Amino acid sequence: MSERSPGTQQANGAETFTPFVELDRPMWSRLSMELQSPLTVEDAQRLRGLGDVLSLEEIREVYLPLSRLLNLYVAAAGELHAATTTFLGEKTTRTPFVIGVAGSVAVGKSTTARVLQELLRRWPDTPNVELVTTDGFLYPNAELERRGLMQRKGFPESYDRRRLLRFVSEVKSGAEEVRAPWYSHLSYDIVPGREVVVRRPDVLIVEGLNVLAPARPRADGRTGLAVSDFFDFSIYVDAKTSYIEEWYIQRFQSLRSGAFANPESYFHRYADLTDDEAHTTARGIWKRINEPNLIMNVLPTRGRAQLVLTKEADHSIRRMLLRKT
Ligand SMILES: Nc1ncnc2c1ncn2[C@@H]1O[C@H](COP(=O)(O)OP(=O)(O)O)[C@@H](O)[C@H]1O
């Protein structure tokens, strides 16, 4: 068992400041021992992303305490919002609580986001929890090709960042109905005419590689806004890069008999690859696109999260870093 408090810590002999408190899983799990997990084995199977591992134990020990913490944050954010509107002499209306979930391709962000959605829905004050993935804001392939970005899918510049920012800010400001485009992993492209519609949820979860990226400097030299400016809470799902590479390759291999087998799949040509060929192809995509993006753009945002969940080689979450200050 370990707990490390925020403050100064030793790193390579030098003292560095950290705003995080570090908890291991036994310690974290004790924070909600009185709660009963509402999810079943079937729920866990349904919520788990391809290749990911999600046990009932993990739901009880990791996600249930997290949903309790988030429930406390939702209440506190509501009070803070009411204080501001009272100060301004305005009528208090509740606005959605927005949670960002960041991390590498293939780390299992979608599992984390779906489990949280399911658990938060069961708290009486947040029955309506919507989940949006940022892939819907990727430029369509035709536009990526025009910009020379087909080998940069998932990099910050491959997204219509202005549109994503507008979407999150409109939801956060309580708009009745906000629409987002929809991305298909099957066609590997935005699907024209298909949309995600969000109608004043109690909680919005925004999941994607770059959701914690800082704002870009504008042409006039000023710094603009980033989507994370609208987050009430943020989570970074973390693991060693070598583990994630392995998970990416294994998932690619399993997709051969799943999604790739569908003639509509962009990757259909890979369906008949042998294990070795699939390994080489997946490793190539990982090394060419996903690893550089992780190292250059995604990992540098980890310290901006309010909570870092760290996974071991077997995909299980073993360590939590919670920002206390
Ligand atoms: N080529 C693909 N075909 C079908 N589904 C895919 C493909 N690539 C990824 N997925 C699915 O899309 C979801 C998001 O994947 P990804 O962006 O790698 O994030 P993460 O693994 O962190 O959830 C996962 O559920 C994954 O199984």
Ligand SMILES: CC(C)(COP(=O)(O)O)[C@@H](O)C(=O)NCCC(=O)O
């Ligand atoms: C669609 C993604 C960019 C993830 O998007 P996100 O929802 O995280 O914004 C990623 O899953 C992806 O397809 N990357 C391109 C390289 C590859 O095919 O692995």
